[in-house]
Amino acid sequence: xxxxxYRNDMLRCCRCSYCKxxxxxxxxxxxxxxxxxxxxxxxxxxxxxxxxxxxxxxxLEGRSSYTDRFIDIAYNCLLCGSCDVACKVCxxxxxxxxxxxxxxxxxxxxxxxxxxxxxxxEGLRKEDNMMMKLKAERGKWAEGLDIKDxxxxxxxxxxxxxCRFSYDEELWKVARGAASLLKKAGVDFGIMGKxxxxxGGRAFRIGYRGEFTKYAENSMEAWTNARVKTVITSCSDxxxxxxxxxxxxxxxxxxxxxxxxxxxxxKQGKVKFSNNIPMRVTYHDPCHLGRQGEPYVLWKxxxxxxxxxxxxxxPPRPRYNGAWGVYDPPRDVLKAIPGLELVEMERIRxxxxxxxAGGGVIDAYPDFSSWTAGERIEEAKSTGAEAIxxxxxxxxxxxxxxxxxxxxxxxxxxxxxxxxxxx
Amino acid sequence: xxxxxxxxxxxxDIVGPDNISDDPSLCDSYAFQYLxxxxxxxxxxxxxxxxxxxxPGSTEEVQAIVKTCNRHKIKVKxxxxxxxxxxxxQKEGDDTIQLDLRRMDRILDIDExxxxxxxxxxxxxxxxxxxxxxxxxxxNIIGAGASTSPLGNATSYLGSGPSTPWLGHNADNLLxxxxxxxxGDILRTGSLGSGVGWFCGEGPGPxxxxxxxxxxxxxxGMGVYTKAALKLTHWPGPPQLPIEGRTPGYxxxxxxxxxxxxxxxxxxxxxxxxxxxxxxxxxxxxxxRQFTMLGADLGPAFWTLYIDxxxxxxxxxxxxxxxxxxxxxxxxxxxxxxxxxxxxxxxxAFQDRVLDQILAETGGWKVDRMAEPDMADFTxxxxxxxxxxxxxxxxxxAYLGSWAQKGTPDTxxxxxxxxxAGAARDQKSGLLVQCGGDSMMGPGSSVAxxxxxxxxxxxxxxxxxxxxxxxxxKHMHDAKKDAHEHGLPSGKEDxxxxxxxxxxxxHQQYANSSHPIVFHLQRKxxxxxxxxxxxxxxxxxxxxxxx
Numbered sequence: 011x012x013x014x015x016y017r018n019d020m021l022r023c024c025r026c027s028y029c030k031x032x033x034x035x036x037x038x039x040x041x042x043x044x045x046x047x048x049x050x051x052x053x054x055x056x057x058x059x060x061x062x063x064x065x066x067x068x069x070l071e072g073r074s075s076y077t078d079r080f081i082d083i084a085y086n087c088l089l090c091g092s093c094d095v096a097c098k099v100c101x102x103x104x105x106x107x108x109x110x111x112x113x114x115x116x117x118x119x120x121x122x123x124x125x126x127x128x129x130x131x132e133g134l135r136k137e138d139n140m141m142m143k144l145k146a147e148r149g150k151w152a153e154g155l156d157i158k159d160x161x162x163x164x165x166x167x168x169x170x171x172x173c174r175f176s177y178d179e180e181l182w183k184v185a186r187g188a189a190s191l192l193k194k195a196g197v198d199f200g201i202m203g204k205x206x207x208x209x210g211g212r213a214f215r216i217g218y219r220g221e222f223t224k225y226a227e228n229s230m231e232a233w234t235n236a237r238v239k240t241v242i243t244s245c246s247d248x249x250x251x252x253x254x255x256x257x258x259x260x261x262x263x264x265x266x267x268x269x270x271x272x273x274x275x276x277k278q279g280k281v282k283f284s285n286n287i288p289m290r291v292t293y294h295d296p297c298h299l300g301r302q303g304e305p306y307v308l309w310k311x312x313x314x315x316x317x318x319x320x321x322x323x324x325p326p327r328p329r330y331n332g333a334w335g336v337y338d339p340p341r342d343v344l345k346a347i348p349g350l351e352l353v354e355m356e357r358i359r360x361x362x363x364x365x366x367a368g369g370g371v372i373d374a375y376p377d378f379s380s381w382t383a384g385e386r387i388e389e390a391k392s393t394g395a396e397a398i399x400x401x402x403x404x405x406x407x408x409x410x411x412x413x414x415x416x417x418x419x420x421x422x423x424x425x426x427x428x429x430x431x432x433x
Numbered sequence: 434x435x436x437x438x439x440x441x442x443x444x445x446d447i448v449g450p451d452n453i454s455d456d457p458s459l460c461d462s463y464a465f466q467y468l469x470x471x472x473x474x475x476x477x478x479x480x481x482x483x484x485x486x487x488x489p490g491s492t493e494e495v496q497a498i499v500k501t502c503n504r505h506k507i508k509v510k511x512x513x514x515x516x517x518x519x520x521x522x523q524k525e526g527d528d529t530i531q532l533d534l535r536r537m538d539r540i541l542d543i544d545e546x547x548x549x550x551x552x553x554x555x556x557x558x559x560x561x562x563x564x565x566x567x568x569x570x571x572x573n574i575i576g577a578g579a580s581t582s583p584l585g586n587a588t589s590y591l592g593s594g595p596s597t598p599w600l601g602h603n604a605d606n607l608l609x610x611x612x613x614x615x616x617g618d619i620l621r622t623g624s625l626g627s628g629v630g631w632f633c634g635e636g637p638g639p640x641x642x643x644x645x646x647x648x649x650x651x652x653x654g655m656g657v658y659t660k661a662a663l664k665l666t667h668w669p670g671p672p673q674l675p676i677e678g679r680t681p682g683y684x685x686x687x688x689x690x691x692x693x694x695x696x697x698x699x700x701x702x703x704x705x706x707x708x709x710x711x712x713x714x715x716x717x718x719x720x721x722r723q724f725t726m727l728g729a730d731l732g733p734a735f736w737t738l739y740i741d742x743x744x745x746x747x748x749x750x751x752x753x754x755x756x757x758x759x760x761x762x763x764x765x766x767x768x769x770x771x772x773x774x775x776x777x778x779x780x781x782a783f784q785d786r787v788l789d790q791i792l793a794e795t796g797g798w799k800v801d802r803m804a805e806p807d808m809a810d811f812t813x814x815x816x817x818x819x820x821x822x823x824x825x826x827x828x829x830x831a832y833l834g835s836w837a838q839k840g841t842p843d844t845x846x847x848x849x850x851x852x853x854a855g856a857a858r859d860q861k862s863g864l865l866v867q868c869g870g871d872s873m874m875g876p877g878s879s880v881a882x883x884x885x886x887x888x889x890x891x892x893x894x895x896x897x898x899x900x901x902x903x904x905x906x907k908h909m910h911d912a913k914k915d916a917h918e919h920g921l922p923s924g925k926e927d928x929x930x931x932x933x934x935x936x937x938x939x940h941q942q943y944a945n946s947s948h949p950i951v952f953h954l955q956r957k958x959x960x961x962x963x964x965x966x967x968x969x970x971x972x973x974x975x976x977x978x979x980x
Contacts, residue, residue, distance in 0.1 A: 021478060021897035022830025025467045026823040027514055027580050031559070034579040034820025035676055035683040040540055040560040053488055053535060054454060055515070056462035064465030065458040067478065074457035083458065099681045100823035102746035103830065316750060317731065318860060318867040319895045320828045326747035333679045333742045360680055 013066065013116045016109035018313075020067040022321070029059035029093035029106060032361040042356040042389055045092040047364055047382040056083045059093035059106040066113050081122050084113050086378065088371050089215050090297040090364035091332070098331035103313075103321040114217030126374040127216050134221060138207040141177040149203035151175060151182045155189055158200030160236035167192075167199035168238045170252075172245035173208050174403035180410070181403050187430040188244045188268050195275055199242065202232060211251030211298075216370035226251075226259040233263055244268035244426055246402035247368075250298030257306040267299055269401045269425050273339035276346055283432035286349035291423070292395035293341055293352060294386060294409075295362040296402035301332030332360025340401050340425050347432045353393045355386075363389060365405035372408065383412035387420055397421035399428065436484045436528065440505040444530070447497045448487050452536070455485040463531045466518040471833065471909070472933035476902045480521035483510065483531035490536040492611060492619065492659040499657065500617035502530065503965045509615075510969060511657040513554035513582035518932055519590075519652040523969040532657060540564055541660065547632050548665045549608055554584050554658065559820060561663075563673070571668035573600035576721075576876070578822025588612075588658040589650035593885075595721035595816060598878045599774070600666045604646060605880065608634045608662035612645055615656045615963035620645075631662035644958060649928075654972035655963065669774050674814065681821075682740035684810035690775040692785065693813040695724065695803035696792065697768040701849060703795045704767045705842035710791040711771070712882035716784045718774035719816045720877030725768065726825060726891045728868025733761040735827070740811050746827065761802050768800060769877060772816050828866045831896035833905055835912040837875060837889035837925040845888055848921055849873065852890045855915045856908070859892070864904030866893035889925055936970065943975045953977075 031037070032045040044050045048057045055061040065083050068074045087110060094107035117123070133142040151171060158165055169192060175185040192199050210225030233241065241263050243249050253265040275281040295301075307328035314324045337359045344352045357363045366372070366382025387409060390398040398420055400406055409422045436444075436455060445453050454460070463486055464479040473480065484507070489495045495511075502509045511532035512520040522529035538555035545568045550561060559579035561572055575586045575594040583603065586592045588610065592603030600606075609625030609632070622645070625631050626638025634642050645655065674685045687693060698704040711717055727735045734753035738744035744752070752758055773788070775781025792798060802808060815821050825832050836852045838844065849871070857870030873888035890912070894905035909926035916924055931939060943952040952975035959966075959974045 018897040021470075022826075022895070023465075024823060024826040024830055025465065025516060026826070027516065028823055031557075031580065033680060033683065034559040035674070035685070035814055035818055037559040037563045037579075037818075037820075038673055040556070040564050043557075043560045043563070053452070053533075054459055054462075054486065055533060056459050061462040064462040064478075067465065068458050068461035073461055073479070073482075077456055077458065079454060079456035080458045095680065100821055100827055101830070102827065315895075317828075318863045318865055319893065319898070319901050320746070320749070320866050320868075321830070321895065322745075322747040322749070324747070326745055329745050331680055333681075 011112060013112045014070065016105070016112055017067070017070060019104050019106065019109050020063040022104060023060050023063045025060055027058070027060065028096045028099060031096060032092070032357055033096055033099045036361050038356045042363070045096055045357070045361060045363070047090065047366065047385070048087045051378050051381055052086055057086060059097065059110065062087070062110055062113065063106060066109070076120070076122050081117065081124070084117050085124055085370065086375055087369055088364045088366065088382065089369035091302050092361065092364065094330070095301050095332040095360045098329070102329065111215070115219050118217035118219070124374045127370050130373050131213060131216070131218055131221060134208055134213060139173040139177065140208055140212045141173050143177045146204055148176045148206055149201070151185050152189060152201060152203065155186060157189055159203050160200035160238070161202060161205045163200055164237045165198050165200040166237065166239045167197055168233060168236065168241050169199050169201050170206060170209070170241050170243045170248055171201070172243060172248040172403070174407060175245060176206065178403060178407055181406060184244060184403065184424040184426050188426050191272065191426070191429065192242065195280060200236065205232070209248045209251040211247050211255060212370070214251070214255060215368065222255065223259060226256050226261070230256070230259070230261050238263060240264040240266060242266045242268060242271055244401070244424070246296035246299035246303070247404055250302050253303065254306045257308065267336060267401065269340040269343055270336060272426070272429055273343050276343060281433065283347050285432050287347050287428060287431055288349040289397060290351045290353055290395050291344065291397045291399045292355050292390045292393045293344060294365065294390070294398050294400040294405055295337060295359055296400055296405050297362070297364050297368060299401055300335040300337055300362055301360040303336045304330050304332070304334045335360060343425055343429060344399065347428055350428065353395055355389045355393055357389065365400070365408045367404040367408040372404070379408060380412050380415055383408040384416055387412055387416065387418055390420060391418070397423050399423045399425055401425050436507070437505070440501070440507060441485065443501045443505070444485065444487055444498060447494050447501065448489055452488040452490070453485060457482070460486055463515070463533070464521055466521045467516060467831070468518045468833065468929060469521070470896050470902045471906050471929060472518060476899045478896065480518055481523070481525045481527065481529070483522050484528050486531045486533055488533045488536050492613060495532070495613045495657050495659055496617050496619060498532065499613055499615065499967065502967050503617060506965060507967065508969060509657070509967050511653050513585040514557060514580060516577065516581065519971060523932070523971060527969070529969070537659065542631070543568060545570065549631060549662045550665055551631050551660060551662045552584050553660055554582055556584065557581060558583050559818065562818065565665055566668050566670070566674070567672045569668050569672070570665040571600060572663060572665050573597055573603055573606060574819045575603060578819040580822070583663055584658060584661040587661055587663055588646050589652050591649060593876055593879070595723065595819070595876060596719045597876060597880060598720045598882050599718045601664060601880050603663065606664040607642055607646070608632060608664055610634070610642070610645070610658060610662070611660040613657040613659055615968050625662070651968070651972040654968040654970065656968065669776050670817070674818065676814070677810070679742040682742065682811055683814060684807065685814040687810055687813045690778055690781045691813060692773040692781065693809045693816065694771045694773070694788070695765065695768050695800040695812070696771055696797055697765055697800050698795060698797040701767060701846040703797060705846040707791055707795045707797055708842035708877060708886060710794065712878060714787045714791065715882050716773060716787050717771050717877065717882070719770070719772035721816070722769035722874050722877065722888070723816070724765070724770060726872060726874035727827070728866070729766050729871040730762065730869030732868070733765050734758050736808070740807055761800070764800055766871070770812060770816060771877070772813060825891065828868070828893045829895040832891045832893045833909065833926070833929060834889045835892060835909055835924055835926040836873070836916070837887050838916070838922060839885035839887045842886055845886055848916070848919070849888055851915055851919055852888060852912070855912055856890055856892065859904065859908045859911055862904055864894070864901045865908065868893065939970065940975055943973065949975060
């Protein structure tokens with residue numbers, strides 16, 4: 011696809027502003043009604059999805075050209091997909107999120123880059139990770155766990171921890187706990203250790219489509235060599251990349267998030283929680299597990315018109331609008347923990363507020379990223395919860411940092427940490 | 434044109450560098466507006482580009498901006514949520530700055546006992562409703578829905594809505610108002626002007642509500658409204674709407690003291706008679722013809738797919754062919770929606786009996802499928818929150834409204850066949866969506882039952898297809914001609930067609946109107962309140978006749 015392929019989306023945007031809010035039916039207060047962090051932080055119209063589409067149209071029509079402001083408009087967005095969900099409450103023939111991805115691809119192709127992100131991409135090219143760390147240190151999180159090395163052995167299941175869990179020592183306990191749980195459940199699995207490479211998803215979201223393709227091909231080749239049929243991950247960013255982006259590149263591997271796996275064990279009676287955790291918690295839906303975590307559906311079709319001008323697709327185009335994301339498994343797991351009380355925030359499931367770590371924003375716009383996380387912490391506090399729980403290391407890291415910055419009294423957990431405590 | 438550096442600096446000094454920009458792409462995102470393609474050369478989607486965009490954060494900043502613009506002879510175009518081409522600069526060549534009021538988004542007060550709320554321009558209906566429901570109150574949400582600014586529609590546009598029978602017309606619901614006039618002076622109207630609070634629009638204090646908004650509002654052409662008090666009304670429902678179901682067809686379990694009906698009739702005279710009987714019996718919380726906006730031929734198929742999250746618009750042909758949907762389509766041709774709200778269970782039982790009697794006397798019926806729990810709960814939520822209003826755009830991304838002459842039910846059903854035949858004729862070209870000649874929706878009544886109702890014809894066109902856009906423009910001219918040939922005044926299309934006119938054409942039209950004196954009076958007001966002409970022509974007036 012090219013930016014020009016979204017020209018009709020640009021022209022068909024009705025400028026209704028639904029993209030700025032959560033779906034209006036779900037509005038419960040003035041305080042937590044906003045859906046798009048980008049326009050809430052940056053305020054000007056082009057920092058909304060509709061505004062970006064019209065700025066892109068202006069570019070395509072030659073009415074404007076690349077300026078510092080235009081580049082900022084394109085990159086100063088988390089690509090969290092809140093706009094996409096809200097837009098599609100009333101539209102079947104718009105793809106604002108895809109169009110915004112395409113805008114970034116165009117900028118990268120045209121050499122309109124952000125220095126902070128260029129450094130990250132250079133690190134990726136050199137060390138195969140998005141954390142600007144050494145490749146040689148990638149497998150250290152698993153030291154002493156005695157897990158199969160799939161670069162040397164074979165297994166049907168690979169446990170992919172991703173860049174954040176690999177290098178963020180404070181979060182290693184989650185990755186190690188997940189691996190231990192897989193062992194306890196008797197799963198024949200392995201890891202790629204220091205040879206595990208970035209999934210490529212974060213490069214894709216910054217706009218580096220070529221890097222994504224390279225890392226997708228590398229992963230698929232490594233999995234084929236190890237005879238892998240299923241990839242399990244506890245990183246929601248990686249989950250989305252494997253589940254939604256890899257099939258476009260030809261992957262046929264089953265993709266499971268660790269919370270789905272634990273939920274399955276619970277429902278099959280293969281695991282029981284015996285320890286009481288007397289705590290009130292709230293659950294934060296990661297964008298890439300929730301609204302963007304819907305199953306991939308292969309589609310090759312085209313637009314057609316019926317009834318004169320009605321815009322539809324032949325064959326019917328899959329609809330990614332957040333209706334079928336992974337929302338219940340993490341909640342069911344938390345509800346099964348004795349003593350633990352789950353209370354909901356106002357913005358949840360497909361209309362959850364983003365943690366602020368996505369779309370390359372955490373690297374290029376740290377203040378915006380931190381503000382976005384802080385807004386979520388405020389929302390979590392409003393529920394009376396002692397802890398905010400998530401299922402993605404990027405969310406957890408951003409919350410931990412925001413809490414430190416705000417001196418807030420809120421704990422942060424991964425669902426899997428609480429599972430470990432409860433077993 | 435560009436702002437002089439001196440003017441830019443003066444404006445930047447007011448709002449700070451983070452809240453002003455003259456970047457071309459940024460300004461173009463403000464120029465891009467719904468319906469622009471029907472008014473601009475070569476069907477461009479861009480209205481004239483503002484020379485800069487500013488985001489003031491307070492009344493004081495707005496006042497300073499307006500005074501600066503007077504000094505530099507720059508036009509000011511404010512908007513709150515900024516939907517429709519009315520919100521953009523209107524004329525090429527005018528140096529216009531766009532005021533985006535989104536930083537002014539606070540609910541300043543909810544006065545539960547006196548039943549009003551004080552809001553800034555960027556507060557939207559959805560958020561205000563969510564807050565006032567917590568204290569048992571509700572506001573009239575206009576037909577354009579939950580995303581709109583209640584201050585904006587009360588001060589600057591029509592202000593009527595589907596809930597107007599119970600909740601009033603927002604032009605009347607406007608109480609105290611803070612207005613930065615085009616000179617930069619601040620006027621506080623009604624009781625606010627006497628420093629005794631926001632509770633009354635007419636005084637004690639200057640009662641200039643009619644002057645500053647008129648019938649239709651100046652749509653940003655006459656200064657900036659920065660705070661407004663809006664009258665609220667009793668809400669007999671829950672403090673928070675519980676939501677169920679998957680997107681997009683969310684629904685809310687209807688409380689026992691509510692009903693959500695789609696009522697259908699064997700003939701248009703029976704339909705009109707039912708309106709009169711509803712007025713006479715004073716029932717109805719929300720009274721609106723809504724679901725036919727997507728066409729009497731296709732609407733029922735659309736609503737059937739919409740509440741099924743596994744379906745998309747691409748399924749509409751197969752769904753429309755289903756026998757049960759075809760039956761529903763025939764059943765709903767002459768139908769409207771009525772939400773009843775009882776202040777007690779006895780009250781709702783009484784209203785139900787009244788409605789049954791009205792149906793018995795007119796031969797009408799409750800459409801069974803629409804009364805089933807899934808559809809009823811969906812209808813109830815849709816009509817209370819108005820959070821799906823952008824479904825107007827679902828077929829193609831654009832529609833325009835024609836007809837919509839307000840009158841009695843007799844007037845309305847008199848022009849209904851004309852509007853239906855005209856749309857059916859224009860749809861035959863294949864350049865408009867062929868969803869049925871009757872794609873009409875509209876309010877059932879004015880305040881307290883009775884008064885104005887109307888049918889607005891929805892014409893769905895593809896804004897990315899210039900031929901389709903041209904067909905939509907042609908339809909507007911056709912509808913105007915059809916109305917005039919039958920002795921009817923112009924409808925809503927005339928409001929849209931004016932945007933493309935030259936000043937000379939506009940003035941000619943005002944001069945030929947039935948009451949040109951109104952436009953001369955407005956010139957006097959304009960001369961007094963906007964001596965440097967910083968507002969645009971959406972505040973309508975006629976030049977002084979040549980002697």
